[in-house]
Amino acid sequence: MAECKKCKLLEKKENVIYEDDIAIAVLGDSAVGHVRVYPKKHVKKLEELDDKEAEHIFIVASYAATMVFEALGGQGGTNILVKNMPEEEHVTIEVVPRTVGDDLNFQWEPKQLSEEEMKDASDRIKDKCDFIDQAKEKKGEAPKALKSKDKKELSDDNPLVKHLKRIP
Numbered sequence: 001m002a003e004c005k006k007c008k009l010l011e012k013k014e015n016v017i018y019e020d021d022i023a024i025a026v027l028g029d030s031a032v033g034h035v036r037v038y039p040k041k042h043v044k045k046l047e048e049l050d051d052k053e054a055e056h057i058f059i060v061a062s063y064a065a066t067m068v069f070e071a072l073g074g075q076g077g078t079n080i081l082v083k084n085m086p087e088e089e090h091v092t093i094e095v096v097p098r099t100v101g102d103d104l105n106f107q108w109e110p111k112q113l114s115e116e117e118m119k120d121a122s123d124r125i126k127d128k129c130d131f132i133d134q135a136k137e138k139k140g141e142a143p144k145a146l147k148s149k150d151k152k153e154l155s156d157d158n159p160l161v162k163h164l165k166r167i168p
Helices: 005-011 051-072 115-139 159-166
Strands: 016-019 023-027 035-039 078-083 092-097
Touching: 016 051, 023 051, 035 051, 051 078, 051 092
Parallel strands: none
Antiparallel strands: 016 023, 023 035, 035 092, 078 092
16 A cells, blocks of 8 residues: 555645644645644544544644634634545545635535434434443443533633633
8 A cells, every 4th residue: 555645745744733642733725724634643534543533633623713713804614524535545624714705615405305214314313322421421421411400600701601702
C-alpha cells in the first residue's frame, strides 16, 4: 500500500492553525476560512479511532467552526462534514464557513418516507441508542436525569453561559 498523502502533507506543517497530541487543524482551500481537522493517528475510517480520539477531533472541529465564524464575521454559519469514505486515505472533518450568496450547494433532494419506513428506522435506531447507556454504565458515567425540582437556573456570570452566548 502506498503511503498516505494526507500524512505526508501534515508532516510539512503548512497552514497549521491548531495542533495537539491527537488532532491537527489546517486551513483548507475550498472557501475563505475553510478548515480541515485530521486525527494525527493515520486512520481511514472514523470507527478506527477510540472514543476519546473521536470525541476530541469533533471538539476541535466545533471550536474551529466557532473561531472561524467569529474571526471572519460569519453570516451564514458553518457546515461540518466528515469525510469517512473507503476511497479516502485519511479521515477528515471539513469545517466550511458559509456566507450569503457563496454558491456552495450541500443540498440534496429529500426522500419522503412512508410512516412504516419511518417507524422501522426509528425503532432500529432507538434499539442501538440503548447501547449508549449500557456503555456509559460500564464506565460508571451513566447520565442522571434531572427532575424539574432539581434543575438550577444559571446566572449570566456563569462561564458556561458566557460561552454559549458568544457562540454564533
